Amino acid sequence: MKPHFCRPVLYISTLLEQASNVDNNHDVYPMTALDEITLRTPDALLNGLATRQVISNCLPDFEDKYELYACDIQHILISIRIATSGNIIEFEFKCPECASIDSYEINIQKNLPLLSAKKWFTHLEMPDFVLTFYPHSYRIQNDFALLKFKIDRQLFQLSKLPNPEEYTGIAIQLVETKTKLTLKYYSDAIQSITMKQNDIKVMNRTHINEWFQQADTSQQNQIIAFIDEAIKETYLPNFNLTCDSCKKNIEIPMDMDFSKQFRDNIMFLSEEEILESLEKMGKQITAIREDLMKSVWFMRGSISYGDSLFLTNNDRKIINKIVEDNMEASKKMGMPIF
Ligand SMILES: [Zn+2]
Structure with a gap:
């Protein structure tokens, strides 16, 4: 108080x-x-x-x-x-x-006054889908940032060891884990996916996560770029x-x-x-x-x-x-x- x-x-x-x-x-x-x-x-x-x-x-x-x-x-x-x-x-x-x-x-x-969260409430039109989004809670953002920090720190420490090439296997595993976490983080921001062909709207979290993990890289990148843009608008330039x-x-x-x-x-x-x-x-x-x-x-x-x-x-x-x-x-x- x-x-x-x-x-x-x-x-x-x-x-x-x-x-x-x-x-x-x-x-x-x-x-x-x-x-x-x-x-x-x-x-x-x-x-x-x-x-x-x-x-x-x-x-x-x-x-x-x-x-x-x-x-x-x-x-x-x-x-x-x-x-x-x-x-x-x-x-x-x-x-x-x-x-x-x-x-x-x-x-x-x-x-x-330059800061805005408006882009979060617009949609992304893709050739076959229309996506809507919702901003992460601070808890989700912070958990992700902390895990990412821990992985990056481990990678840095591995690179400083006398024979870093001996740890390539561990490094690859760490990078793979980071990629998975990153994809999950972005898919958590997708609120819905509407398929244009049949107008079916998916809002189930598990289905959205699966769809995003399996989407092709160009689709993933387009969505990631959209979310990054929405995040950027909430920051000072x-x-x-x-x-x-x-x-x-x-x-x-x-x-x-x-x-x-x-x-x-x-x-x-x-x-x-x-x-x-x-x-x-x-x-x-x-x-x-x-x-x-x-x-x-x-x-x-x-x-x-x-x-x-x-x-x-x-x-x-x-x-x-x-x-x-x-x-x-x-x-x-x-x-x-x-
Ligand atoms: Zn200088």
Whole structure:
């Protein structure tokens, strides 16, 4: 439950609601210290719980009332980002060409209206069939992403072994499993197949899965391309930047899902590098907790430690400013600071 000092900053309707002309208003709260801790908890990031937890904390409607759909994730996470720290994302990027590190910024508020889930509700006309679709639930998308991550990570680890050619058999098996999972993932997004010849409409999940697994590659590719296009519309467009030093143009995909970012970041790291980055996250959590303890101490017990976990970053900045001002005033007057 949100403490009384937390107020929603934005109200949004989801892309799925917009696409189906449902008028809804979901409260969007800024992230709190608790969310910042969650976002530095490796296991929660790896299994996708971190993203779900932050969403249910910041959009309480999604805690129990509504199911989360993958097509809404980016839109919701951008809204949370805006509610927490405004419209601009600033980030540093290392140029893959010349290795120079520069700062860039992107206005996410300006790009938010570009996102849409409308394509999910159109149909795909093929020579013999007409297909309709339905977006994946976040649970299905995340389960698939996690399995895919585990396979890709194993393939990467095999490639780093002293004699990778000895493991070709295992690698082929892994790739086959990944292909099967991928086909299943895409077929899960097919809502119905209507055969033009006799106008029979198939909606049974098992039949749809079987049909899709056996369809010829060109049909599969056409359907996959359609679904990819529908997914792409629910994401921010790729960010185009030009390196200041070498003038190379680089396109960066924008994915706001914390769990996806975490998996991408550790995918090609060595075990030691992963441990190092986990240690760094542990230290960041300690720093946040120390900062909260300091607030609790200096607020003279008016905020409990439990309350302090629900302070936003802005709240904490204000409290830290009060603490500093008090210290300054006490020093000037030569008073002891407790
Ligand atoms: Zn460069």
